[in-house]
Amino acid sequence: MKIQEMEKKFREIFGSGGDIRTWFAPGRVNLIGEHTDYNGGHVFPCALTLGTFGVVRKSMDHNLRFFSMNFEKKGIMEATLDELKPDPALSWANYPLGVLWAFDEKGMHADYGFDLLIWGNIPSGSGLSSSASLEVLTGTILRDLYGFEIENEGIALLCQHSENEFNGMNCGIMDQFASAMGKKDHAIFLDTATLKYEYAPVFLKDQKIIVTNSKVKHSLVNSAYNDRRKECETALKELKKAMNIKTLGELTNEEFENIKGAIPDGIRRKRAKHAVYENQRTIRAVQALKQNDLKAFGQLMNESHISLRDDYEVSCPEIDCLVETAWRVKGVLGSRITGGGFGGCTVSIVENKAVKEFERIVLEEYKKRFDKDGEIYVVDIGGGPERLA
Numbered sequence: 001m002k003i004q005e006m007e008k009k010f011r012e013i014f015g016s017g018g019d020i021r022t023w024f025a026p027g028r029v030n031l032i033g034e035h036t037d038y039n040g041g042h043v044f045p046c047a048l049t050l051g052t053f054g055v056v057r058k059s060m061d062h063n064l065r066f067f068s069m070n071f072e073k074k075g076i077m078e079a080t081l082d083e084l085k086p087d088p089a090l091s092w093a094n095y096p097l098g099v100l101w102a103f104d105e106k107g108m109h110a111d112y113g114f115d116l117l118i119w120g121n122i123p124s125g126s127g128l129s130s131s132a133s134l135e136v137l138t139g140t141i142l143r144d145l146y147g148f149e150i151e152n153e154g155i156a157l158l159c160q161h162s163e164n165e166f167n168g169m170n171c172g173i174m175d176q177f178a179s180a181m182g183k184k185d186h187a188i189f190l191d192t193a194t195l196k197y198e199y200a201p202v203f204l205k206d207q208k209i210i211v212t213n214s215k216v217k218h219s220l221v222n223s224a225y226n227d228r229r230k231e232c233e234t235a236l237k238e239l240k241k242a243m244n245i246k247t248l249g250e251l252t253n254e255e256f257e258n259i260k261g262a263i264p265d266g267i268r269r270k271r272a273k274h275a276v277y278e279n280q281r282t283i284r285a286v287q288a289l290k291q292n293d294l295k296a297f298g299q300l301m302n303e304s305h306i307s308l309r310d311d312y313e314v315s316c317p318e319i320d321c322l323v324e325t326a327w328r329v330k331g332v333l334g335s336r337i338t339g340g341g342f343g344g345c346t347v348s349i350v351e352n353k354a355v356k357e358f359e360r361i362v363l364e365e366y367k368k369r370f371d372k373d374g375e376i377y378v379v380d381i382g383g384g385p386e387r388l389a
């Protein structure tokens with residue numbers, strides 16, 4: 001889609017005239033460090049060149065109008081600055097509305113409304129954070145349109161706050177941070193306990209990052225997510241009786257092994273083990289990458305998958321099939337589930353010369369086992385949000 005096509009559509013939908021501007025914000029893929037962001041651990045995501053585009057024009061009144069080219073059937077959704085509260089009838093527009101609400105709460109009041117046309121090329125609901133991308137896009141637009149003084153990091157925090165409180169999704173900070181702070185050819189090594197971060201270069205000369213979309217999303221995803229959060233919270237409380245810690249992310253594997261007896265329940269012990277080990281794996285993975293040891297990096301990705309499958313139990317047969325088939329393809333350095341789980345996507349690092357075989361073997365096996373067509377994207381690491389026109 002070209003910007004001109006979006007602008008043309010904007011005029012068709014909202015009428016012509018006025019100052020029309022266009023912005024972009026990226027989606028993200030998490031290379032390693034899954035379900036650690038609400039456990040005080042590290043994550044290692046990167047922004048993608050895939051993302052969400054928005055064409056905007058300020059209006060003369062307090063009215064807000066939203067239209068998405070990905071959800072054309074929903075038509076124009078209307079709201080007003082005078083009533084910033086969630087409304088199921090507004091469907092997807094509750095995301096941008098939530099960001100307006102979060103800014104407003106912090107004293108950043110939009111004095112005029114706007115028309116916003118959206119189009120995104122992230123497969124939605126697949127674990128590549130189309131929602132965070134839409135939120136960060138909105139936050140960036142608000143800053144630039146109204147001249148609010150806020151850094152990208154602040155935008156990420158407000159977007160997470162709005163997704164938590166306005167949209168009722170109890171997500172951690174990773175998705176919004178990765179979108180708002182994206183840097184071309186770099187992944188972001190983020191300590192979610194302190195928000196300290198470091199960019200690690202990911203210059204893959206002979207390999208590609210491949211995202212494979214299972215095209216399934218099991219309904220368990222939200223309830224299980226909240227269950228896992230609770231299980232980890234309880235496990236942390238139990239561990240605190242044995243050791244003075246604030247988060248699971250503070251523990252080394254050895255420390256965890258020494259005090260894990262404080263968690264009486266076997267399931268909770270497995271959940272906490274994943275949170276601790278996954279965090280340590282992420283730290284080691286970044287070290288491996290810095291030493292250009294992609295083999296070790298890939299091995300840690302594989303271990304991450306096994307832990308998410310067996311200890312955290314957030315995988316599903318479709319995703320296991322994609323990952324386990326990928327492991328058998330020659331030239332695959334690592335492959336794992338990415339995102340919240342129960343469907344969505346896998347992420348793999350694959351030698352350039354093996355990409356074709358990877359695509360053929362993985363998709364054929366998936367079709368054979370589940371009679372479904374998966375999708376493969378060779379992705380590039382892109383920068384953060386920006387104004388395009």
Ligand code: ADP
Nearest residue numbers: 068070092119120124125126127128129130131
């Ligand atoms: P993910 O963030 O993993 O893609 P979510 O379920 O968190 O999945 O977010 C997907 C939702 O975000 C969509 O159902 C829709 O409400 C909203 N969304 C994302 N991209 C767009 C878009 N281009 N246009 C309208 N809504 C979008």
Ligand code: MG
Nearest residue numbers: 129130131132
């Ligand atoms: Mg999301």
